[in-house]
Amino acid sequence: xxKRKIDLGTGCNYRCFYCKACFREGQHLSVEEAAGLCEExxxxxxxHIELGGGEPLLYPELxxxxxxxxxxxxxxxxxxxxNGSLLKDRISELTAAGLDEINLHMDVPDAxxxxxxxxxxxxxxxxxxxxxxxxxxxxPLTVSVYLHQES
Numbered sequence: 001x002x003k004r005k006i007d008l009g010t011g012c013n014y015r016c017f018y019c020k021a022c023f024r025e026g027q028h029l030s031v032e033e034a035a036g037l038c039e040e041x042x043x044x045x046x047x048h049i050e051l052g053g054g055e056p057l058l059y060p061e062l063x064x065x066x067x068x069x070x071x072x073x074x075x076x077x078x079x080x081x082x083n084g085s086l087l088k089d090r091i092s093e094l095t096a097a098g099l100d101e102i103n104l105h106m107d108v109p110d111a112x113x114x115x116x117x118x119x120x121x122x123x124x125x126x127x128x129x130x131x132x133x134x135x136x137x138x139x140p141l142t143v144s145v146y147l148h149q150e151s
Contacts, residue, residue, distance in 0.1 A: 003048040004041035005081070008034055008065075012054040014083055015119030016107075018146060028054075031061050035068040042074040050079045050103065057086035063097040070098035079103055081144075084127040085120065091133050101140040104130065108145075 009028030012019070029037070038049050049069055056062060057080070069078055079101035080094070087094075087102070106127055107117045115121045134141040 002044075002046045003050060004038075004044075004046040005050040005052050006034055006037050006041070007052045007054070008056050008059045008062075010054045011058045012083075013058060013085060013120070014055070016117055016146075017119075018117075028059055031065050031068060034065050035072075038069045038075060039072060042072055047074065047076040048079070049075055049077075050081055052081040055083055055086070056080050057082055057090065062090075063093055066094060066097040066099050077101060081105065083118070084130045085123045087130045088126045088133070091130065091137070091139070095137065095139060099139075101142070102130075102134055103142045103144060105144050105146070 006029075011028065034051075038046075041049065051059075051062070051065070053059070059065070062080075066078055069075055077100040078098060080099060081103040082105065084102075084104045084106065087104075091102075104127070106114075108114055109124070109128070111121075111124045114124045131141060131143070
């Protein structure tokens with residue numbers, strides 16, 4: 001299955017020391033622009049769309065975009081590549097919209113090291129909760145790690 005990643009914007013709520021695209025606020029594509037890119041990807045043979053960013057859960061109309069992509073017959077699956085910090089309260093909403101898979105970026109399962117890497121504290125439990133929630137809902141979830149000294 002051919003896969004294409006669409007970066008929805010540049011905004012991110014993390015400040016990972018290794019990331020050059022870490023902005024608190026950023027620009028983002030409109031739903032029409034992003035859906036159009038997905039249609040162009042399908043024209044080139046893509047069957048799977050991965051929505052990324054920055055942090056795609058900061059995208060203001062993510063559920064609506066997923067619904068628009070889902071209307072395209074040639075797209076067989078939709079995933080989101082996320083740091084997971086905003087997913088806990090939105091996982092049901094996004095899967096109802098048509099999200100098929102989650103790619104969770106988690107550098108390390110140690111709260112102290114996680115805070116040093118991301119610049120965020122008190123979020124690791126929420127992210128671990130997302131893993132359990134996805135498992136309970138039978139949502140395919142991949143955990144990816146950027147290898148560096150802290151991990």
